[in-house]
Amino acid sequence: xxxxxxxxxxxxxxxxxxxxxxxxxxxxxxxxxxxxxxxxxxxxxxxxxxxxxxxxxxxxxxxxxxxxxxxxxxxxxxxx
Amino acid sequence: xxxxxxxxxxxxxxxxxxxxxxxxxxxxxxxxxxxxxxxxxxxxxxxxxxxxxxxxxxxxxxxxxxxxxxxxxxxxxxxx
Amino acid sequence: xxxxxxxxxxxxxxxxxxxxxxxxxxxxxxxxxxxxxxxxxxxxxxxxxxxxxxxxxxxxxxxxxxxxxxxxxxxxxxxxxxxxxxxxxxxxxxxxxxxxxxxxxxxxxxxxxxxxxxxxxxxxxxxxxxxxxxxxxxxxxxxxxxxxxxxx
Amino acid sequence: xxxxxxxxxxxxxxxxxxxxxxxxxxxxxxxxxxxxxxxxxxxxxxxxxxxxxxxxxxxxxxxxxxxxxxxxxxxxxxxxxxxxxxxxxxxxxxxxxxxxxxxxxxxxxxxxxxxxxxxxxxxxxxxxxxxxxxxxxxxxxxxxxxxxxxxx
Numbered sequence: 001x002x003x004x005x006x007x008x009x010x011x012x013x014x015x016x017x018x019x020x021x022x023x024x025x026x027x028x029x030x031x032x033x034x035x036x037x038x039x040x041x042x043x044x045x046x047x048x049x050x051x052x053x054x055x056x057x058x059x060x061x062x063x064x065x066x067x068x069x070x071x072x073x074x075x076x077x078x079x080x
Numbered sequence: 081x082x083x084x085x086x087x088x089x090x091x092x093x094x095x096x097x098x099x100x101x102x103x104x105x106x107x108x109x110x111x112x113x114x115x116x117x118x119x120x121x122x123x124x125x126x127x128x129x130x131x132x133x134x135x136x137x138x139x140x141x142x143x144x145x146x147x148x149x150x151x152x153x154x155x156x157x158x159x160x
Numbered sequence: 161x162x163x164x165x166x167x168x169x170x171x172x173x174x175x176x177x178x179x180x181x182x183x184x185x186x187x188x189x190x191x192x193x194x195x196x197x198x199x200x201x202x203x204x205x206x207x208x209x210x211x212x213x214x215x216x217x218x219x220x221x222x223x224x225x226x227x228x229x230x231x232x233x234x235x236x237x238x239x240x241x242x243x244x245x246x247x248x249x250x251x252x253x254x255x256x257x258x259x260x261x262x263x264x265x266x267x268x269x270x271x272x273x274x275x276x277x278x279x280x281x282x283x284x285x286x287x288x289x290x291x292x293x294x295x296x297x298x299x300x301x302x303x304x305x306x307x308x309x310x311x312x
Numbered sequence: 313x314x315x316x317x318x319x320x321x322x323x324x325x326x327x328x329x330x331x332x333x334x335x336x337x338x339x340x341x342x343x344x345x346x347x348x349x350x351x352x353x354x355x356x357x358x359x360x361x362x363x364x365x366x367x368x369x370x371x372x373x374x375x376x377x378x379x380x381x382x383x384x385x386x387x388x389x390x391x392x393x394x395x396x397x398x399x400x401x402x403x404x405x406x407x408x409x410x411x412x413x414x415x416x417x418x419x420x421x422x423x424x425x426x427x428x429x430x431x432x433x434x435x436x437x438x439x440x441x442x443x444x445x446x447x448x449x450x451x452x453x454x455x456x457x458x459x460x461x462x463x464x
Contacts, residue, residue, distance in 0.1 A: 005216070007214060007216055007284065007286060008214055008286035008288075008297060009286075009297045049300075053216075053219060053284075056216070056218055056219035056222050056223075058282075072216060072219070072284075074216065074284060074286070075286065075297070075300075076299075076300035077280075077281065077282065077283060077284050077285055077286060077300065078285065078286050078287045078297075078298040078299070078300050079213070079215070079244060079255075079256070079279060079280065079283050079284075079285025079286070079287065080197055080244075080255070080256050080276060080279050080280040080283070080285070080304075085368070087366060087368055087436065087438060088366055088438035088440075088449060089438075089449045129452075133368075133371060133436075136368075136370055136371035136374050136375075152368060152371070152436075154368065154436060154438070155438065155449070155452075156451075156452035157432075157433065157434065157435060157436050157437055157438060157452065158437065158438050158439045158449075158450040158451070158452050159365070159367070159396060159407075159408070159431060159432065159435050159436075159437025159438070159439070160265075160349055160396075160407070160408050160428060160431050160432040160435075160437070160456075174328050175327065175328050175331045175332075175346075176326050176327050176328015176329065176331065177328065179327045179328065179346075179348055180327075183348070183350055183404070183406075189350050190349070190350055190352050191347065191348070191349060191350065192347070192348040192350065193345070193346070193347050193424075194327075194331075194345070194346050194347075194348075195343065195344070195345050195346075195417065195420070195421070196331055196335070196343070196344040196346075197342070197343060197417070198335055198341050198342055198343065198344065200342045200415065252335070254335075263352065265347065265349070265425075265428060266459065268347070269347070269421065269424070269425045269428075272345075272421070273417075273421045276417060276421075307418065
């Protein structure tokens with residue numbers, strides 16, 4: 001299983017903070033699988049400025065996934 | 081009269097902190113006049129890194145002097 | 161016990177205590193440069209009433225530790241401290257502290273600004289502003305991205 | 313009453329109080345960058361026991377006020393504070409505080425470093441070190457002169 005997290009505006013737009021889903025080949029395949037959850041999901045997760053982190057390291061959508069990976073989707077950061 | 085001040089290593093080498101002397105045309109003339117006070121004075125006051133301030137503004141040795149000017153001689157600064 | 165280099169916390173901090181700790185952490189340090197970020201009263205033309213700071217627990221600490229490690233590779237640093245607040249903050253509240261001790265003032269200044277610049281663009285924090293017109297997520301600034309580019 | 317921007321004093325200072333004053337001096341400031349200089353334990357290969365700081369009363373304040381005015385012409389600053397100690401200082405004592413508040417962190421960092429760089433090369437202070445080998449006047453450093461040159 002994958003541990004999938006959403007933060008900030010993405011969390012709000014998807015109305016989802018965290019979910020678990022079956023392991024797939026890579027992040028692109030995960031987005032494809034998540035897109036079945038609602039009409040907004042593909043738009044939100046494919047937006048050009050979305051940042052993807054796997055196990056808390058920033059990656060791109062071709063990143064390969066493994067069982068128990070933690071995958072996070074979030075907008076550009078605005079701390080400090 | 082001029083109010084003449086010496087600081088730090090210059091004060092120590094001349095063994096003088098402050099003196100008053102008759103107004104002269106410019107700083108060069110003041111150094112010439114002060115040089116009569118002892119064999120070291122011309123050497124110390126003409127050393128290439130000596131800084132001259134008149135009325136607390138940095139000047140060069142051609143600076144014209146006026147009655148009641150305050151003239152200071154000091155080495156490169158080392159605060160901070 | 162050595163204090164952690166990175167604290168993510170809802171509580172306020174005392175910059176004076178942090179600067180004193182940085183001075184003492186390394187004997188006689190020479191130089192401590194520091195930065196305190198404060199909640200602004202205005203942003204993008206609206207009055208800010210309060211701010212909600214969300215973060216990604218775990219990754220936040222990890223990303224700041226990595227930024228500090230990069231800074232230590234570039235400059236000879238003796239001690240570093242980063243504190244970032246989370247949760248609800250009011251106008252004029254302190255948000256972030258970055259302090260750097262070094263023997264050399266140039267290194268302390270540069271590393272402090274480097275850490276702030278990368279924290280702004282890499283550490284997973286998000287600000288939601290409450291203004292008179294309602295709530296909104298703060299947009300990332302292109303000037304912040306440019307600020308990191310000059311360190312390349 | 314507004315506090316003076318420049319204090320030349322034998323007494324120690326509390327950087328935390330100064331940073332708080334800078335934050336409060338200008339409502340909500342956004343950014344406060346600050347610097348604390350500390351008496352080093354070593355200089356030019358000798359252990360330093362203590363330091364005597366001499367200055368030129370009157371000109372010191374005037375030169376720092378002029379440096380602050382130059383910084384305010386270059387950057388949009390909300391508040392500035394400079395404290396420099398004089399007299400006898402021990403190893404690890406604080407010597408100097410420079411703090412700058414601005415809405416913009418880049419301006420706060422740059423102005424703080426600018427003021428320190430010019431204070432080092434223009435404000436009439438002189439350090440006499442007491443080492444195990446005796447007393448000596450500290451030599452001016454060419455690196456400090458170079459640090460001001462880059463602001464031209």
